[in-house]
Amino acid sequence: SQQGEEDPQALSIQEGENATMNCSYKTSINNLQWYRQNSGRGLVHLILIRSNEREKHSGRLRVTLDTSKKSSSLLITASRAADTASYFCATGSGGSNYKLTFGKGTLLTVNP
Amino acid sequence: NAGVMQNPRHLVRRRGQEARLRCSPMKGHSHVYWYRQLPEEGLKFMVYLQKENIIDESGMPKERFSAEFPKEGPSILRIQQVVRGDSAAYFCASSPPTTAGTGSFNEQFFGPGTRLTVL
Numbered sequence: 001s002q003q004g005e006e007d008p009q010a011l012s013i014q015e016g017e018n019a020t021m022n023c024s025y026k027t028s029i030n031n032l033q034w035y036r037q038n039s040g041r042g043l044v045h046l047i048l049i050r051s052n053e054r055e056k057h058s059g060r061l062r063v064t065l066d067t068s069k070k071s072s073s074l075l076i077t078a079s080r081a082a083d084t085a086s087y088f089c090a091t092g093s094g095g096s097n098y099k100l101t102f103g104k105g106t107l108l109t110v111n112p
Numbered sequence: 113n114a115g116v117m118q119n120p121r122h123l124v125r126r127r128g129q130e131a132r133l134r135c136s137p138m139k140g141h142s143h144v145y146w147y148r149q150l151p152e153e154g155l156k157f158m159v160y161l162q163k164e165n166i167i168d169e170s171g172m173p174k175e176r177f178s179a180e181f182p183k184e185g186p187s188i189l190r191i192q193q194v195v196r197g198d199s200a201a202y203f204c205a206s207s208p209p210t211t212a213g214t215g216s217f218n219e220q221f222f223g224p225g226t227r228l229t230v231l
Contacts, residue, residue, distance in 0.1 A: 035222075042116070042203055042222035043155070088154055098145065098207070099168065100220065102154030 005103045006089055012109040019076045021106040023089030024069075030097050032065060034074050037086045037105070046074075046087075079110045114138070116206050116223035124229045125194050133189040133226045137206030144187040145220055146179060149201040161187060194230045201225045 006023050013019055025032070031050045035043040049056045049065045049072065056063045062075040076083055086105040093099045117136040125131050137144050143162055147155040158171040161181035172179065176194075181187040191198055205220035 040227075042224045043205075044222070045219050048219070090155075098143070098160055098220070099157045099171075100145075100147075100155070101157065102147075104152065104154045 006087065006106045008106060009104065010107045010109070012111065013079055015079060015081055015110055015112050017079055017110075019079050019083070019108055019110070021074045021087050021108070023072045023074070023103060025072075025089075025091050026070065027091075027093075029067075029091045031092060032072050033090045033092070033100070034061075034063060034072075035088045035090060035102075037088065039085070043088065076108075079108075081110050081112045084108060084110045116141075116204055116221050118202075118204050118223035118226050120226060121224060122227050122229070124231065126231050127195055128193050131191040131194050131198070131228055131230075133191075133202050133204075133228070135187040135189070135204030135206075135223060137187070137204075138221055141206035141208050141221070143207045143209070144181050145205040145207070146187075146189050147203045147205065149203060149225070151200070155203060158189075191228075194228075196230045199228055199230045201227050 006021055011019055029051055031048050033048045034046045036046055037043045047058045047061055047063050049063050051067055054065060060077045065072045072089055086107050088102045088105045090100040090102045116138055119134050123131055145160050146158040148158055149155045159179045160168040163181055164183050176192045178190045203222055203225045205222045207220050
């Protein structure tokens with residue numbers, strides 16, 4: 001399997017519920033990022049967590065990182081229909097971590 | 113400040129033709145990255161360029177693909193003699209000049225992508 005694999009592949013919830021997506025990776029990392037991609041659009045950077053951090057918050061987003069298990073989770077609280085999108089985790093390699101490796105993503109559908 | 117711009121947004125080519133994809137980075141960004149996204153897949157790194165230099169092309173297929181980022185003008189990803197397997201979305205990202213340190217990170221800002229369809 002590839003670096004940065006998300007699960008589940010698809011998640012369908014009702015508006016107002018929380019959504020949790022997980023990401024596993026294989027090699028050591030300096031940081032891990034989460035991106036959102038709306039259908040047919042480019043990626044939007046959501047949040048970055050460094051390897052020495054365990055949890056990070058940004059608005060309704062909460063990211064955790066467990067380097068011992070090589071996994072991360074993205075929690076979206078109080079979801080909205082506008083959160084419907086694919087969510088990808090990405091790990092960086094190369095100087096300044098420029099070479100991003102993405103998983104296949106989790107397709108989140110938030111039903112109104 | 114306009115974001116990363118890519119054109120065309122959609123490109124249709126017949127097998128054997130050439131495809132040219134353009135990317136204009138954000139103002140002040142001197143680093144450009146190209147990624148390819150196959151259907152139902154995540155993005156795959158192709159190449160990293162700075163002005164007039166290819167820094168890392170480890171993700172580029174060895175044949176038919178080339179990229180440039182001239183001193184003036186947009187970055188170009190060129191695919192010669194396209195085949196059906198080249199059908200994908202090609203995304204460009206840009207970032208400002210790099211900061212030092214292995215723990216550093218320069219956020220990459222992505223364009224809307226060019227969707228290439230090879231008939």
